[in-house]
Amino acid sequence: MASYRSRPHEEAPQALSIAAAATGAQGRHAEALDAYDELLPVFGRIFGTEHPQTLRLRSNRAQTLAVLSRHTECEAECAALAQAAARGRGPAMPLVAAAAQNGLIYALNGQGRHPEAEALACEALAAQRVPDRFTLALRLGLARSLNGQTRYEEALAEVERADELRRSLPEEQRRPEAGAVELAMATSLLGLGRGAEARTRAEAAHDSCLAVFGPDHHRTVEARALLDRIIDGA
Numbered sequence: 367m368a369s370y371r372s373r374p375h376e377e378a379p380q381a382l383s384i385a386a387a388a389t390g391a392q393g394r395h396a397e398a399l400d401a402y403d404e405l406l407p408v409f410g411r412i413f414g415t416e417h418p419q420t421l422r423l424r425s426n427r428a429q430t431l432a433v434l435s436r437h438t439e440c441e442a443e444c445a446a447l448a449q450a451a452a453r454g455r456g457p458a459m460p461l462v463a464a465a466a467q468n469g470l471i472y473a474l475n476g477q478g479r480h481p482e483a484e485a486l487a488c489e490a491l492a493a494q495r496v497p498d499r500f501t502l503a504l505r506l507g508l509a510r511s512l513n514g515q516t517r518y519e520e521a522l523a524e525v526e527r528a529d530e531l532r533r534s535l536p537e538e539q540r541r542p543e544a545g546a547v548e549l550a551m552a553t554s555l556l557g558l559g560r561g562a563e564a565r566t567r568a569e570a571a572h573d574s575c576l577a578v579f580g581p582d583h584h585r586t587v588e589a590r591a592l593l594d595r596i597i598d599g600a
Contacts, residue, residue: 393582518557
């Protein structure tokens with residue numbers, strides 16, 4: 367939480383930032399990116415280019431680039447955010463750094479650079495002191511990298527660890543990853559030839575994403591595509 371009271375001229379852009387995040391959570395990713403692009407110079411002018419508020423906005427924008435498959439742009443922005451967090455001070459900087467790591471892993475996986483994503487995820491997990499929602503995201507990123515290398519048994523074991531962690535987290539920390547565990551598990555099970563189990567998990571992933579995010583969210587679309595592939599191959 368910020369240590370200062372927001373001034374009136376700060377409140378409007380902060381509210382617009384929250385609205386942009388809500389837009390992305392509904393699957394309207396292109397609209398969310400447009401909103402972030404408009405807000406970024408405003409935040410830089412009001413708060414400063416490396417203020418935690420600005421860095422958080424950039425982080426949300428980077429995640430949006432990733433889900434729009436603009437992975438090289440996401441990679442570059444997450445690397446810049448990690449450097450800014452390393453230079454900064456204050457309690458918000460570790461959160462910015464963790465989000466940057468997670469975004470970078472997603473971007474590397476999106477480019478098919480799975481061994482690099484695996485190495486980064488393992489390094490980040492080794493540095494985690496307290497299991498939290500970022501740990502969950504890192505484990506899912508590691509599982510995605512292992513699935514991408516067709517190392518399905520290892521991926522399934524990692525997803526099971528992620529599932530155990532998810533169950534221990536409070537609801538507000540689980541919500542951003544709704545459907546992600548089931549999606550990763552379905553991918554692993556399909557790779558292992560366990561089609562019936564994979565279909566059950568893919569259906570659960572799709573239902574969860576649909577309920578939380580709606581039909582246009584990138585994870586809902588991914589779950590639907592996987593489910594269709596399983597059905598077509600049955």
